[in-house]
Amino acid sequence: MPACEEFVRDPVTDPSTRAKEEYVHLGCSLHVRPYSALPNGRHRGFRTSQDGAVFTRLNDDLTIVSAIDAEHLRLTYADGTEAVADVSLTIDEGEFFGFLGANGAGKTTTIKMLVTLLRPTDGSVRVAGHDVTDDPRAVRASIGYMAQETSIDEELTARENIRYACEAYGVPKDARADRIDQLLDLVDLADVADKQAKGFSGGMQKRLDVASALVHEPPIVFLDEPTTGLDPKARNRLWDYFRRINERGTTVFLTTQYLEEADQLCERIGVIMDGEIEVTGSPAELKSLVGGDVLEVEFDEPSDDDLERARGVALDSALVDDPAAVDCTESGLVVTSDAARRHGTDLLVALREAGLTIVGFNVRSPTLDDVFLTITGEAYDAGDERPAETDATAVEGA
Numbered sequence: 001m002p003a004c005e006e007f008v009r010d011p012v013t014d015p016s017t018r019a020k021e022e023y024v025h026l027g028c029s030l031h032v033r034p035y036s037a038l039p040n041g042r043h044r045g046f047r048t049s050q051d052g053a054v055f056t057r058l059n060d061d062l063t064i065v066s067a068i069d070a071e072h073l074r075l076t077y078a079d080g081t082e083a084v085a086d087v088s089l090t091i092d093e094g095e096f097f098g099f100l101g102a103n104g105a106g107k108t109t110t111i112k113m114l115v116t117l118l119r120p121t122d123g124s125v126r127v128a129g130h131d132v133t134d135d136p137r138a139v140r141a142s143i144g145y146m147a148q149e150t151s152i153d154e155e156l157t158a159r160e161n162i163r164y165a166c167e168a169y170g171v172p173k174d175a176r177a178d179r180i181d182q183l184l185d186l187v188d189l190a191d192v193a194d195k196q197a198k199g200f201s202g203g204m205q206k207r208l209d210v211a212s213a214l215v216h217e218p219p220i221v222f223l224d225e226p227t228t229g230l231d232p233k234a235r236n237r238l239w240d241y242f243r244r245i246n247e248r249g250t251t252v253f254l255t256t257q258y259l260e261e262a263d264q265l266c267e268r269i270g271v272i273m274d275g276e277i278e279v280t281g282s283p284a285e286l287k288s289l290v291g292g293d294v295l296e297v298e299f300d301e302p303s304d305d306d307l308e309r310a311r312g313v314a315l316d317s318a319l320v321d322d323p324a325a326v327d328c329t330e331s332g333l334v335v336t337s338d339a340a341r342r343h344g345t346d347l348l349v350a351l352r353e354a355g356l357t358i359v360g361f362n363v364r365s366p367t368l369d370d371v372f373l374t375i376t377g378e379a380y381d382a383g384d385e386r387p388a389e390t391d392a393t394a395v396e397g398a
């Protein structure tokens with residue numbers, strides 16, 4: 001993101017108000033266009049990337065209005081558990097942000113503070129420019145929240161569920177019928193609109209849940225593990241939907257058990273560990289922390305001695321200058337090195353000469369799983385892995 005200092009003031013004419021207004025332009029690939037002139041004379045602009053996807057409002061002082069701005073958030077539960085120790089985060093409007101962390105790291109507790117369900121023990125947070133403690137109603141009017149637990153009523157039909165959400169979120173009466181039809185269409189439930197939700201598959205229920213959380217077209221959306229338990233097809237349909245709302249300018253804050261999901265969808269990712277943000281960056285930036293490509297070697301039923309010997313060979317090789325770059329698995333070795341592609345075969349020869357029988361090898365680019373292992377020293381485990389539910393036609397005609 002360009003720093004605020006890069007802004008230059010430049011008067012332009014806003015054709016919609018026919019008044020000469022002062023707006024702000026950004027150089028290079030980003031620019032700001034008039035968005036609205038507020039009643040008190042302040043201006044807002046929206047910044048777009050070249051494809052028009054990213055929206056950013058500007059304050060009077062030309063700083064960017066953040067969708068979420070959390071400073072030193074802390075939350076201690078009544079039993080003394082410090083679930084969130086120190087979380088500071090700034091998320092721009094229009095960003096697709098992924099929030100990752102192992103089971104119990106503090107993701108849900110953080111989200112609950114951001115959506116006003118928990119009051120921070122310490123620290124401050126503004127969402128859509130409103131303080132969550134001082135102005136929770138304004139925050140709630142600006143957000144959609146899809147919790148891990150479903151909020152739909154299984155006794156109601158899909159249409160009734162969305163209508164109920166429209167009433168709860170205060171969608172104007174004359175806009176409801178169109179909004180309901182649009183949402184049913186968007187989440188591919190138009191064919192089963194008048195069937196009871198209790199007959200829906202897990203995937204259909206999740207999609208109905210998303211539609212219900214977004215009826216008021218909030219500018220910021222919090223999705224807490226929205227695709228857990230879904231099969232890849234159902235997950236893909238939700239991904240498409242999340243991409244679409246983000247392309248329309250919605251800020252998305254996502255937690256997920258699936259690193260692949262974060263990799264596919266998120267522009268930026270924050271990793272929380274023991275209640276503190278460990279690192280933030282784009283998926284590519286995070287992958288660069290791994291320190292090179294990953295060489296995986298598999299042996300034929302290796303004993304512990306074999307693995308130890310293999311590790312010694314790897315440590316002696318030209319590939320490795322840091323012992324942390326070599327991990328033993330049950331069946332082989334994983335070596336991370338920026339020379340893995342150039343000199344990987346040298347290591348294979350050395351391993352064979354040391355009497356190890358290689359049954360498979362692979363050199364690949366790092367994944368977010370590797371990132372997680374590098375950062376936390378543990379494999380990613382963000383919750384109970386439930387069996388995938390199919391998105392098959394649990395309801396006739398779906």
Ligand SMILES: Nc1ncnc2c1ncn2[C@@H]1O[C@H](COP(=O)(O)OP(=O)(O)OP(=O)(O)O)[C@@H](O)[C@H]1O
Pocket residue numbers: 077078079081082083084101102103104105106107108109110382383
């Ligand atoms: N109501 C509560 N009272 C006391 N401790 C809690 C409460 N809710 C959560 N915790 C604890 O706070 C810590 C953080 O929990 P949280 O649910 O925020 O983590 P998480 O990263 O969302 O985990 P998961 O991936 O399992 O959803 C954990 O140690 C958890 O046991």
